[in-house]
Structures are given as structure tokens and as C-alpha cells.
Amino acid sequence: MINIVLFGPPGSGKGTQAQNLIKKFNLKQISTGDLFRYNIKNGTELGQLAKSYIDKGELVPDQVTTEMLKDEVKKPTETNGFIFDGYPRTANQAEALETIVKEILNDDISICLSLVVDDEILVERLLKRGETSGRTDDSNEDIIRARIKEYYAKTAEVAELYKKQGKYVEVNGVGAVDEISEKLFAEVEKIK
Numbered sequence: 001m002i003n004i005v006l007f008g009p010p011g012s013g014k015g016t017q018a019q020n021l022i023k024k025f026n027l028k029q030i031s032t033g034d035l036f037r038y039n040i041k042n043g044t045e046l047g048q049l050a051k052s053y054i055d056k057g058e059l060v061p062d063q064v065t066t067e068m069l070k071d072e073v074k075k076p077t078e079t080n081g082f083i084f085d086g087y088p089r090t091a092n093q094a095e096a097l098e099t100i101v102k103e104i105l106n107d108d109i110s111i112c113l114s115l116v117v118d119d120e121i122l123v124e125r126l127l128k129r130g131e132t133s134g135r136t137d138d139s140n141e142d143i144i145r146a147r148i149k150e151y152y153a154k155t156a157e158v159a160e161l162y163k164k165q166g167k168y169v170e171v172n173g174v175g176a177v178d179e180i181s182e183k184l185f186a187e188v189e190k191i192k
């Protein structure tokens, strides 16, 4: 199996690149952001809780996020592996993911692909998406900047963990979507 952690700041293109990676390698994507948005849309208890954090640009508490992810990994599926998109975002989530992948899939994380994009480009991309997406967390520059700040405060440390394991690969996330995908494909081919 190929189990990919797709990593990077908000708006770095994780969701966009996950779409190309799943097609290329026949993987299943699990996006915690998408799962939260699905729950918010359907007015579930989990959605209401998540919304109160997402609307402020904060991370949803680890325990809630990890339980939701675990339920998704447990669902039976025919796949060559998983793309974890937007998870882990804290050191605690990274440890939890290791256990989940070992206990449920009897496997390991293969690689952490990290998309590197300058902060000002992130703000520009997210404001542009906010014009059409209806996403409350993309509607205002202060919330976008809060998300980027939260990323540096809590999420950047996840990179250290994968670096120690020799699984961390940085890819420039600026440029045409397909060109970035080709660079990601090449990194996955190396570990296949």
C-alpha cells in the first residue's frame, strides 16, 4: 500500500493535488476539511462543534478530529492506499495516525509530501476561492491570516516528526497545477 500524508499550509493546494494523486495511483482520499464541511452542511452535532472553530480560523480539537478520521479509515474499501489530506495537523494527531494506520491497515505511512507556498500567495489564493466557494473561513483576510498563524504554531511541528523518520519531501507548490502534480508523482514513484 502507498499511504501519503499530504502536508502544507492552508491554501497550499492539498485538496487540488489529492484529486490528481488519487487518479494516478488509485488511492482513497481522506480530507478532514471535507469531512467537517459535510457535517456542517448536514447540521450534525459534530458539524456544529467544528464550525465554531473553523469560523475563527482555529483547529478543531484533536480528539474529535481523530475519532472522525478513524471512522473513515475503518470503512471497507478497494484501494492501493490512502491520501491523508489535512491530517495530521498537530504532533498529537501525527502519533494517533501512526497507531491508526498500524492497527487498522496493518501498514505504515509511506511518505509525507509537503507543498511549499509563500504566505502572501496563500492569502491571495484563499481570498480568490472565497469569492465563489461560500466557505466562511475563506471570506475574510483576518481569518485566513489566523489560519496561517495557527499552521505555524501547531502544524509545522508535524514536519519535524516525518523528517526524523526520513519520510519528509518538500515540493514547490507554486506554478501550474499539472506541473506540481508531476513532481509529486515522481516522488511517489521513487518509493513504490
Ligand code: B4P
Pocket: 008, 009, 010, 011, 012, 013, 014, 015, 016, 017, 032, 033, 034, 036, 053, 054, 057, 058, 059, 060, 061, 065, 085, 086, 087, 088, 089, 093, 125, 126, 128, 129, 137, 147, 173, 174, 175, 176, 177, 180
Ligand atoms: P482544509 O479543508 O484542509 O483546507 P485548506 O487548508 O484551506 O486547503 P488546501 O490546502 O486543501 O487547499 P486547496 O487545494 O483547496 O481545512 C479547513 C479547516 O478545517 C482548517 O482551517 C481547520 O479549522 C479544520 N481542519 C481540517 N483538518 C483539521 C485537522 N486535522 N485538525 C484540526 N482541524 C482541522 O487550494 C486552495 C486554493 O488555491 C483553491 O482555490 C485552489 O484552486 C487554489 N490553488 C491550488 N493549487 C494552485 C496552484 N498551483 N496555483 C494557483 N492556485 C492554486
